[in-house]
Amino acid sequence: TLLLAAEPGVVEDIIELLGYDVLGQGVPTGDATVDERELVPEGMRRAGYKWCRTCQIVRPPRASHCKDCDQCVLRYDHHCPFVNNCVGQRNYRFFVGFLGCAMLLAVSILPVLFWLGTTPEDIGKAPPAAAPTQEGHWFGESLIANIVAASVGLAAAALLLLLLYHAFLIVMGRTTREHLGGRAVLRENEAPTLFAPRGPRLFDPHASVATDANGRLVPRQMNRPAIRPTTAQSV
Known part of the structure; x- marks a missing residue:
């Protein structure tokens, strides 16, 4: 739920920000x-x-434009199709927690599915030879349970590999996009990906919208001071 609802670090495409x-x-x-x-x-x-020529803003270091969401995201990692949300600076820890919980759920279900697939309907007894229909019924249930168990096992293995990969990224201080794309990160921009501060929210999903000069619907500016030229030049 947190991953679905958490705002990933959207940089609004309005000139008052950057x-x-x-x-x-x-x-x-x-x-x-x-x-x-x-x-x-x-x-x-x-x-x-x-x-960013799409948002027409100057985006901060390690931010990137997501073509699926059509917005720039701070410390962009990737777009997750399973939750239909970007993974970035403000929700990366929730994504890692989601992977861990999903893997633990799959692992906890496996013993139950294995038990259902290998135990006859009468616990502790083999299917009676005089009742072939009952034996066939048990065999059908066990086959389904074994197929489901195999699917859950593959999902658990995939989740484990993905979790280990992100553990590697956390240790290296890189995002998925930076690692797969071979993008270098300036030393002054290096920061932990998991334990770094989430930072303030730059995008208010509950804000009213307005129309810009091009006729696009854009969120109204939140109540916060704009970034001034003197601040930007000092970077």
């Missing part, structure tokens, strides 16, 4: 290369800030 107007760098041209060079100050580029 936009080009606040930085005073001009307006987007639509050319990703030009916008990256013209709209992101040199000091911020060296620090790992990048231009």
Whole structure:
């Protein structure tokens, strides 16, 4: 439930947060290369800030755009199709907990399924030879139980491997996207992926919406101070 409901660290696509107007760098041209060079100050580029041509914002280091959710997410790990939510800075610990709980559930069910698949209907007794229909009924139930047990066993093994992989990522301080993509992380941007602070929520899912200049529905700005050019240039 926490993983489903937790906000992963969405960076709102409004210029008051990390936009080009606040930085005073001009307006987007639509050319990703030009916008990256013209709209992101040199000091911020060296620090790992990048231009997102989809959201039209300057996104922080280790943030990335999720094509499934169509939004930038802080310390983006991946998009999980099983919960239909991004996994990022603010909900990664819930994702790891979800993997652990799912694996423990699968492991705890296996003994029950094994018992159902190997024990006759009359516990402690073999199916009577004089009742072939009862024996066939027991065989059918045991076959189904064994098939389910095999499926649960495979799921438990897959969950264990995935949990071990994320344990490796936690030790290395990397995200799935960074590890699989071979992306380097600047030393000053390195931070624990599991035990790092979640940080403030930049996106309010309960906020009313407004229409931007392009006719898109965007959430209204939350009540918080905007990032000023002096703060951005000091990075």
